[in-house]
Amino acid sequence: MTQVTETSTTPGAADRTPRRSAKPHGQWKVDGTAPLNHNEEFKQQDNGLNVRERIEKTYAREGFDSIPSDDLHGRFRWWGLYTQRKPGIDGGKTATLEPHELEDRYFMLRVRIDGGALTAEQLRVIGGISTEFGRDSADITDRQNIQLHWIRVEDVPEIWRRLESVGLSTTEACGDVPRVILGSPVAGIAADEIIDPTPVIRQIAQRYIGDPELANLPRKFKTAITGHPSQDVVHEINDISLVGVVHPELGPGYDLWVGGGLSTSARLADRLGAYVSEERAAEVWLGVVQIFRDYGYRRLRNKARMKYLLNDWGPERFRTVLEEEYLGYLLPDGPPPAPPTRPGDHVGVHPQKDGGYYIGAAPVVGRMSGTRLTALAELMERHGSTRLRATPHQKIVVLDVARDQIEAVAAGLAELGLDSAPSVFRRSTIACTGLEFCKLAIVDTKDTAAWTIARLEDRLADVADRMPDRLSLHINGCPNSCARIQTADIGLKGQLLPDANGGQTPGFQVHLGGGLASSDRETAGLGRTVRGLKVTADGLVDYVERLIRRYDDERDQGETFAYWAHRADEESLR
Structure with a gap:
C-alpha cells in the first residue's frame, strides 16, 4: 500500500487562528x-x-x-x-x-x-x-x-x-x-x-x-x-x-x-x-x-x-x-501533468477509442445562429451521430462519425460555415461578446475578428504553409479579459485611442507572447506588453500582418511565436 504523505508547509502555515485585520476582508x-x-x-x-x-x-x-x-x-x-x-x-x-x-x-x-x-x-x-x-x-x-x-x-x-x-x-x-x-x-x-x-x-x-x-x-x-x-x-x-x-x-x-x-x-x-x-x-x-x-x-x-x-x-x-x-484526511502527493502531446482545440478528424471518429470544426469566433444550430443537428442525425461537444476555444466537435461518413460530414460542416481544416487565423482566433451586446464593452469584437481573419487569410497566403498549427489571436472588448488576452500569442484589449481630429477611435492595447503550459510549457505565462504599443481597429490587419511577417523572417527553426515575442526587441514588435 502506498504511504500517504503530508505536504510540507511553510513556518506558521498550520496556524490558522482567525485574526481580525484593521480593515476586515469580509471573510x-x-x-x-x-x-x-x-x-x-x-x-x-x-x-x-x-x-x-x-x-x-x-x-x-x-x-x-x-x-x-x-x-x-x-x-x-x-x-x-x-x-x-x-x-x-x-x-x-x-x-x-x-x-x-x-x-x-x-x-x-x-x-x-x-x-x-x-x-x-x-x-x-x-x-x-x-x-x-x-x-x-x-x-x-x-x-x-x-x-x-x-x-x-x-x-x-x-x-x-x-x-x-x-x-x-x-x-x-x-x-x-x-x-x-x-x-x-x-x-x-x-x-x-x-x-x-x-x-x-x-x-x-x-x-x-x-x-x-x-x-x-x-x-x-x-x-x-x-x-x-x-x-x-x-x-x-x-x-x-x-x-x-x-x-x-x-x-x-x-x-x-x-x-x-x-x-x-x-x-x-x-x-x-x-x-x-x-x-x-x-x-x-x-x-x-x-x-x-x-x-x-x-x-x-x-x-x-x-x-x-x-x-x-x-x-x-x-x-x-x-x-x-x-x-479530514491528507491527500497523497502526486506527479505533475506530462507536457501536452498536441493542441487541445481538437480541430480536425481524430480516432475514437471505439473505432469511430470525431471531427472538430471552427465557426468564426464562436458566432452561430439558431438556424445553423438546427441545421447542424439535422446534419449529424443524417450521418448517424447524435452527440456534440462545445470547446473552451469556441469550437464544436461532432462525435461518433463512421469512417465512411467522414468526408460527407466534413463537407456538410463546411456548408454551415464550420471548417474542420481552417486556416491558422480562423482556428486560433477567439473574441468576447463585445460592444454589440455587452454593457462593459468599449469596442466591437466579433465583427472586427471576422473581418481581420478574412483579410489575414488573403494577405498572408504566401506564408501560410510556414505558419504553426496554432497562432492565437484573442480580441477583447474591455479590460476584463473574457477572451483571455494575457494568454494569447497576440492579445488585444479594447480601448479608445485618440484620433487625428482630436476625438477618439476604437483600438486595442497589445499583449504579446502569452501562453499556457497546456499549449507551450517553455513559454507558459502572461503576455508581454510594450510601452505605448497600441493599434487602432482600422489598423489592426496591417499591424498583425507586419508582426507575423517579422516573426517569419526572424524566428529560429521551430521557434514558437511566443518564444520569439519574448526575445524580440521592442522595435520588431511595433
Whole structure:
C-alpha cells in the first residue's frame, strides 16, 4: 500500500487562528457574516436561486418594468440572465452612463452546458428557442456555454420549460456561484485519454449545482476538469482544476490546481502537488468551494476571487486548510501533468477509442445562429451521430462519425460555415461578446475578428504553409479579459485611442507572447506588453500582418511565436 504523505508547509502555515485585520476582508470564518457592501446585503436578504419563482409568477406576467433592481441586476444572474446593451450606444459612453442607461429591455440568456456535452435533440431545442425567441442569435462561448440574445422576460418560463424537457438548464450559469464546469470535449471517447472525467463532472453537477448552501459565494467560481493529455480546458486560469495524471502507484487520477484567473489582475493557478482519485474528486471540489465561501474576500468586489486568497495564503497553507478543516484526511502527493502531446482545440478528424471518429470544426469566433444550430443537428442525425461537444476555444466537435461518413460530414460542416481544416487565423482566433451586446464593452469584437481573419487569410497566403498549427489571436472588448488576452500569442484589449481630429477611435492595447503550459510549457505565462504599443481597429490587419511577417523572417527553426515575442526587441514588435 502506498504511504500517504503530508505536504510540507511553510513556518506558521498550520496556524490558522482567525485574526481580525484593521480593515476586515469580509471573510465569514474570520470577520463574521455581517454584509460589508450592498452586493453582500442583497444576497443575504434573499438567495439568488429564489428569484425563479418571481420570474415565473410575476415578472413574466407583468413585464420588464415590474422587476426591482436587486433582482434585475443581481439575482437574475443566478438563472443565466443579464440585461444586454442597448443598440446604438458607442464605447465612449460605457464608463459615463449609469447601468440603467446602458441596458436594453432584453436579456442575454446563457444555457449551462457542463463539459460542453450536447445531444442532437438538445441542439435542436436550443436552435428552436433562438429562432423563435432570440432573433436567431447564438454564440458558443469560451466556457462551453451557448448564449442567446434578445430574450424577453415574458418568454423566459417557456424557454426554461423547453430546455428542461431535454435535460438542459440555465441554473447558476451566471452569478456568485459555481459556474459551468469546463470539461474535456473528448471525454470518454478519445483514444489517448488518461481518465474519463464524465463521472466526476456529472456527480458535481447533480449534487451541488443549485444547492443553496453554495449559492452565495464571494464572486463567481470557475471549474475545469480534463483527463486528456492535450490539457484542453485551460486549467491554469480557473479557480479549481483537476488535470488527468497517472500516479506511479495509485494509477490514473487528477492533479489539483487552484487560484487561477485573468480579468484586470491576471494570476495563473497553483499546483497543490496533491493527487486526487476519481472517487474523491467531487468531495475535494466541494472542499475547495467551501474554502472560497468561508474564507474568500467579500468586502471589495474587485478582490472577491479565489486568486487573491491564494496570493495571500500560498498553496501550502491552502492545502493544509483543505485537508485539515474540510476533508479530514491528507491527500497523497502526486506527479505533475506530462507536457501536452498536441493542441487541445481538437480541430480536425481524430480516432475514437471505439473505432469511430470525431471531427472538430471552427465557426468564426464562436458566432452561430439558431438556424445553423438546427441545421447542424439535422446534419449529424443524417450521418448517424447524435452527440456534440462545445470547446473552451469556441469550437464544436461532432462525435461518433463512421469512417465512411467522414468526408460527407466534413463537407456538410463546411456548408454551415464550420471548417474542420481552417486556416491558422480562423482556428486560433477567439473574441468576447463585445460592444454589440455587452454593457462593459468599449469596442466591437466579433465583427472586427471576422473581418481581420478574412483579410489575414488573403494577405498572408504566401506564408501560410510556414505558419504553426496554432497562432492565437484573442480580441477583447474591455479590460476584463473574457477572451483571455494575457494568454494569447497576440492579445488585444479594447480601448479608445485618440484620433487625428482630436476625438477618439476604437483600438486595442497589445499583449504579446502569452501562453499556457497546456499549449507551450517553455513559454507558459502572461503576455508581454510594450510601452505605448497600441493599434487602432482600422489598423489592426496591417499591424498583425507586419508582426507575423517579422516573426517569419526572424524566428529560429521551430521557434514558437511566443518564444520569439519574448526575445524580440521592442522595435520588431511595433
